[in-house]
Amino acid sequence: MNALKPIVYLTATDPAFHAHLSHAEVPEAARGLTLTETERELVECLRSLLALPAGALLSRLLKELDGAPQSWDSSPSLAAYLE
Amino acid sequence: MTPDAFLDSVCTAIEGVWRADSDSLPSALRRWTTDAARQSPQFLHLPLLTCEATGGDPAHAVPIAAAWHLLHCAAHLLDDVEDQALELHLAPARVINWATALTFAAQLSLLHPIRWGVPAARVLALSQTFNAASLRICAAQDADLAAGPEGLVLSKAEGNLSLDDYWRIAGAKGGEPLALACRAGALLGTQPQTEVDIYATFGYHLGVLVQLGDDLHALWTPRGRGDLITAGRTLPVVYALTVASSEARTLLHSLLRRAPDDPVALGELQSVLADLGVLHYLTLQAGKQHHLAREALLSAARPAVAQYELLKLLDAVFPAVARERWTSHPQVSSGD
Numbered sequence: 199m200n201a202l203k204p205i206v207y208l209t210a211t212d213p214a215f216h217a218h219l220s221h222a223e224v225p226e227a228a229r230g231l232t233l234t235e236t237e238r239e240l241v242e243c244l245r246s247l248l249a250l251p252a253g254a255l256l257s258r259l260l261k262e263l264d265g266a267p268q269s270w271d272s273s274p275s276l277a278a279y280l281e
Numbered sequence: 282m283t284p285d286a287f288l289d290s291v292c293t294a295i296e297g298v299w300r301a302d303s304d305s306l307p308s309a310l311r312r313w314t315t316d317a318a319r320q321s322p323q324f325l326h327l328p329l330l331t332c333e334a335t336g337g338d339p340a341h342a343v344p345i346a347a348a349w350h351l352l353h354c355a356a357h358l359l360d361d362v363e364d365q366a367l368e369l370h371l372a373p374a375r376v377i378n379w380a381t382a383l384t385f386a387a388q389l390s391l392l393h394p395i396r397w398g399v400p401a402a403r404v405l406a407l408s409q410t411f412n413a414a415s416l417r418i419c420a421a422q423d424a425d426l427a428a429g430p431e432g433l434v435l436s437k438a439e440g441n442l443s444l445d446d447y448w449r450i451a452g453a454k455g456g457e458p459l460a461l462a463c464r465a466g467a468l469l470g471t472q473p474q475t476e477v478d479i480y481a482t483f484g485y486h487l488g489v490l491v492q493l494g495d496d497l498h499a500l501w502t503p504r505g506r507g508d509l510i511t512a513g514r515t516l517p518v519v520y521a522l523t524v525a526s527s528e529a530r531t532l533l534h535s536l537l538r539r540a541p542d543d544p545v546a547l548g549e550l551q552s553v554l555a556d557l558g559v560l561h562y563l564t565l566q567a568g569k570q571h572h573l574a575r576e577a578l579l580s581a582a583r584p585a586v587a588q589y590e591l592l593k594l595l596d597a598v599f600p601a602v603a604r605e606r607w608t609s610h611p612q613v614s615s616g617d
Contacts, residue, residue: 236572240565240568240569240572241565243568244564244565244568244602247564247601247602248561248564248565252555252556252558252560252561253555255560255561255564256501256555256560258601259497259560259563259564259601260497260498260501260502262599262600262601262604263494263497263498263599263600263601266494266597266598266599266600267321267323267324267491267594267597267598268491268494268495268498273317273320273321273357274313274316274317274320275368276309276310276313276358276368276371276376277368277369277370277371279309279310279312279313279316280307280309280370280371281370
């Protein structure tokens, strides 16, 4: 999955590349990126998320994470037990 | 065994350990451990589900889950001490002592399956599994602490924590605990070692996925100053420091130092991180961890109802990438 980092970097820094994410063909090859089959399919699966601008993506991630199991978020305060 | 009945049994087992051997510890600590189990039971079910998936007796998973939870509570307390994120009124020295007590209580609970006829050799294997995983977690915690709050590798002049460093630490601190919960439950079953390893792999990637969600929350919905003090060790910051220019890295370090006490600096930090693509990178990596966990689970030789519950838990941990999997085509294939 080494090629994922440059894809993200291009997504963030190259408006033309980011615009292409919302279309069927991601122009990785044109930018010299060589994806494995799994990397390509992973990008394909997540295309609609990756095509979102950062603000919209953040809202979507946080909204869907609301209520998701987390390590310790919903654990009781130990200090409250000692009062 | 239903999840509720299992949870009740685990809490009873924890209370049993406390009653037998630790009357002098504060009752508040004992109540806290069982209440923590009841309030966050999702991962506590992993030993039960993997035990069922490998054909084990669910009752044997009770003391194992109790041991895992006690150890998890100990790790949580130690983490807060080491990150200087303890709640007010909690004395670090006392908390360290309580964490030590929790660790030994976990060891006692691990011996209980012998009373129910589980062979001693298997109980020894469980004990070895718990202790080896704990050592790996401690080693990762040491690397994490050595990196310092800003993610600077102290042993290399001006070096930042690399992405490789991050994945190694996240794997050991986030992946190992849930791999342990899954491996311990699967060890109670009747399946060969290869099947045990499959469930441990599932737990490992599930744990890393949970860590990615925690990292996102730490930066964008922090619970307090403690989350921001250690923000330099989160994936968004480590990734940003990897791809940023020298000038941007200097700005990032400055913002990281100010963010815990300055809401304006925190806002600017969040904005710089987003501009560097950290949210897209985190999304891709979350998709990868979800994929690896799912592929591991589906490779098990003995499909079971418990697998369905494990998949549901996997999807619930990071719903955005799970939803995309089920609505996008083609699905990611195995291999690679």
